Amino acid sequence: MKSKTFKKDKVNIITLGCSKNMVDSEVLSGQLQANEIEVVHESGKKDHNIVIVNTCGFIEKAKEESVNTILDQVALKQKGRIDKVYVTGCLSHRYRDDLEKEIPEVDAWFGTMELPLILKQFEADYQSELIGERLLATPQHYAYVKISEGCNRTCAFCAIPLMRGNHISRSIPDIVKEAETLVKRGVKEIMLIAQELTYYGLDIYKKRMLADLLKELSDVKGLEWIRLHYAYPHKFPLEILEVMRDRDNICNYLDMPLQHASDHMLKAMKRNITRGEMEELILAIRQKVPGICLRTTLIAGFPGETEEDVEAVKIFLQQQRFDRVGIFTYSHEEGTSAYGLEDNITDVDKERRAQEIMEVQQEISYELNQQKLGQVYKTLIDKKEAGRYLGRTEFDSVEVDNEVIIHTEKKLAIGQFYDVRITKAYDYDLEGKVL
Numbered sequence: 001m002k003s004k005t006f007k008k009d010k011v012n013i014i015t016l017g018c019s020k021n022m023v024d025s026e027v028l029s030g031q032l033q034a035n036e037i038e039v040v041h042e043s044g045k046k047d048h049n050i051v052i053v054n055t056c057g058f059i060e061k062a063k064e065e066s067v068n069t070i071l072d073q074v075a076l077k078q079k080g081r082i083d084k085v086y087v088t089g090c091l092s093h094r095y096r097d098d099l100e101k102e103i104p105e106v107d108a109w110f111g112t113m114e115l116p117l118i119l120k121q122f123e124a125d126y127q128s129e130l131i132g133e134r135l136l137a138t139p140q141h142y143a144y145v146k147i148s149e150g151c152n153r154t155c156a157f158c159a160i161p162l163m164r165g166n167h168i169s170r171s172i173p174d175i176v177k178e179a180e181t182l183v184k185r186g187v188k189e190i191m192l193i194a195q196e197l198t199y200y201g202l203d204i205y206k207k208r209m210l211a212d213l214l215k216e217l218s219d220v221k222g223l224e225w226i227r228l229h230y231a232y233p234h235k236f237p238l239e240i241l242e243v244m245r246d247r248d249n250i251c252n253y254l255d256m257p258l259q260h261a262s263d264h265m266l267k268a269m270k271r272n273i274t275r276g277e278m279e280e281l282i283l284a285i286r287q288k289v290p291g292i293c294l295r296t297t298l299i300a301g302f303p304g305e306t307e308e309d310v311e312a313v314k315i316f317l318q319q320q321r322f323d324r325v326g327i328f329t330y331s332h333e334e335g336t337s338a339y340g341l342e343d344n345i346t347d348v349d350k351e352r353r354a355q356e357i358m359e360v361q362q363e364i365s366y367e368l369n370q371q372k373l374g375q376v377y378k379t380l381i382d383k384k385e386a387g388r389y390l391g392r393t394e395f396d397s398v399e400v401d402n403e404v405i406i407h408t409e410k411k412l413a414i415g416q417f418y419d420v421r422i423t424k425a426y427d428y429d430l431e432g433k434v435l
Contacts, residue, residue, distance in 0.1 A: 009037060009038070009049060009122070010038040010040070010047060010049055011032055011039040011040070011050045011051070011052060011122075012039075012040050012041075012042065012048035012051050012052070013025045013028065013029060013039065013040070013052045013054060014042055014051060014054065014073070015137065016053070016054060016055055016056045016062065016065055016066050016069060017054075017056025017058060017062055017066075017089070017090065018056065019191070019193050019229070020146055020193055020194075021054050021089055021090070022138070023134075023144050023145070024088075024089070024112070024115075025041065025052075025137060026134035026135055026136055026137055027115065027134045028052070028054075028115060028118060029134060029135035030133045030134035031119055031124065031127060032122065032124065034133065035119065035124035035125065037122055041135070041137040042137075049082055049083045050084045050086070051082055051085050051086070052087070052088060052118070053066070053070050053087045053089070054088050055069075055087060055089035055091035056089065056090055056091060057092075057093070057159065058090065058160070059331035059333070060332075060333075061331070062091075063091055066091040070085070070087055070099075074103060074105040074106065077105060078105065086108050086109075086110065086118065087106050087108075087109050087110070088109075088112070088118060089112060090163040090164070092109045092110055092111060093110075093111035093113075094159070094162060094163050096109045096111065108121060112163055112164055112165075113149075113165070136185075136187075138398075139383065139414065140187065140415060141186060141187060141188045141189065141382075141414070141415030142187060142188065142191065142225075142380075143182050143187045143190055143191070144190070144191045145182070145190045145191065146194060147169065147170055147175055147192050147193070147194050147200055148168060148170060148194040148196075148199070149164060149167070149168045149194075149195075150164040150166045150195060151164065151195035151199075152166050152167045152196075152199065153195075153232065154270055154337065155269055155270055155271060156268065156269050156270045156302075156336060156338040156341075157259075157269060157299060157330060157333070157336055157338050158333075158336060159333040159334075159335055159336055160195055162335045164195065167195070167196065167199050167202070167203055168203060169199075169202070169203050169205070171204065172209065172216055175213060175216075175217070176216050179223060183220055184222075186415065187223075188222075188223070188224045188225060188380065188415060188417075189224060189225035189226075189227065190217075190227070191227040191229055192217075192226065192229060193230060194229075194230060195230065196230060197228055197229065197230050197231045197232075198210060198231045198237055200213060208237045210237055211237060211239040211243050214226065214240060214244070214250060215247070218243070218249050224417065225249060225250075225380070225394060226249055226250045226251060227253055227394075227397055228240075228244075228250075228253065229255040230255055230256075231254055231255065231256040232256075232257075233278055233281055234272040236256075236281055238285075238288065241284075241288040244292075245288060251293075251395070252289055252291055252292045252293060252395070253292070253293045253295070253396075254292060254294055254295070255324075255397065256294065256296055257296055257297040257298075258271075258297070258298065259271060259297070259298060260298060260299060260309070261275055261278070261298075261312050261315075261316030261317075262305075262309040262312040262313065263275050264304075264306075265304075265305055265309050268304055268338075269299075269302060275312075275316065279319075282320055293323040293394075293395035293396075294320075294322050294323055294324070295322065295326070295401070296322050296325055296326075297326040298325065298326070299327070299328050299329070300313075300327055300329050300353040300357060301329050301349065301353055301354070302338070303330070303332075303338060303341035303342055303343055303344055303345070304341065305330075305345060305353075310353050310357065313357055314356070317357070317360050317364060318360060321368065322361070323365075323368060323395060324400070324401050325358070325361040325365075327354045327357055328354075329347070329350035329351060329354050330345070330350060362427050362428075365427055365428055366425075366426070366427045369426065369427070369428075369429075369430060370425050372425055373423070374422065375422050376420065376421045376435065377393040377394075377395075377404070377419070377420055377422065377432075378418075378419060379391040379393055379419070379420040379432070380392050380415070380416075380417055381406075381412050381413065381414055381416055381417075381418065382398070382403075382415075388406060388407050389407075389408065390404070390406075391403065391406060391418070391420065392404060402430055403430070404420055404422070404429070404431070404432050405431045406420060406432055406433070406434060408433070408434055410434065412434065419434070420432035420433065420435070421433050421435060
């Protein structure tokens with residue numbers, strides 16, 4: 001008679017949505033690993049028996065992708081290819097009661113702040129001393145660092161506070177310790193992320209402390225690039241610009257979502273700022289940090305938006321000439337204050353408006369890239385793909401911005417910096433030669 005053998009659990013984590021979700025998955029991975037549980041990110045080997053889906057619930061398209069991913073994993077469970085399916089993240093937090101009824105095959109559902117409860121499923125304990133000890137889902141030379149959780153803003157379109165709660169800052173010592181740990185593991189660049197970077201510190205230090213945090217982080221030896229994502233324009237702390245200008249390892253790069261440029265829309269969106277105030281802020285930023293790369297994101301199709309409002313956005317882009325622009329079409333989300341408004345613009349018109357706005361930005365991006373011809377930039381090599389190397393300058397963040405394409409017979413080291421002269425420029429990418 002054969003004795004029954006028990007295979008050790010192996011967990012595969014699938015992450016959907018934003019970089020903040022990715023950090024949550026990395027932290028969960030580190031905790032599982034510390035409890036001697038084998039874990040991988042989005043493995044294609046299919047040698048795992050447990051899946052954790054970290055979902056996004058931000059807008060309708062993201063919710064659909066999350067639900068479809070859960071259903072795919074449930075189907076694998078029903079075929080006997082995996083044993084358990086757990087679901088966490090924003091969608092699970094927001095719609096848990098409904099999802100439990102609709103997809104009963106899922107073994108357990110968790111909210112955004114329930115990491116210890118997930119670990120209990122594995123008879124594991126949360127280890128608070130593991131600051132920065134996470135299993136990176138990114139290449140080893142860059143990482144995202146979350147400096148706060150949640151948001152206190154009440155933007156009419158945004159459901160994030162419903163899923164992530166109020167703003168909670170992490171302490172400066174904890175963030176610095178995490179950065180030091182990451183650098184020891186080979187990380188060269190950290191991207192600071194939060195729902196609102198510029199609110200940092202108000203809750204625990206009673207004043208905005210992003211400038212102080214940046215000073216501390218820029219002193220971390222071996223940290224070559226620090227990049228700022230998601231700054232809110234209202235009550236923007238201008239003192240961070242002086243730190244950015246004076247510290248070589250803080251990238252001259254700022255991601256500041258503005259969402260619209262029509263005063264009518266900005267008021268409806270509850271953005272607490274006017275177009276004129278945004279223009280004054282942009283001017284001040286560019287004066288304090290000459291050559292800074294400004295990235296923004298916009299929303300097309302918010303309830304009540306007119307064709308005149310769309311034209312106002314186009315004119316604003318032509319005047320301000322942002323280096324990088326992203327755009328979302330409006331998603332009518334339950335629980336937001338905009339949900340009480342009539343979603344009166346068709347999906348076709350939302351997409352058309354977004355496309356028209358991006359066509360304006362495409363021309364601007366092409367013109368700005370042409371100015372880079374012949375210039376030499378410090379470039380971080382991210383990967384080799386299809387026989388060519390792909391890198392980024394300090395003016396480009398991962399996945400959303402320009403890449404520098406390098407054709408060379410030389411062997412370049414992934415995760416290392418090279419001086420690259422730009423030889424060709426396109427709408428959104430550059431080509432160059434290593435010096």
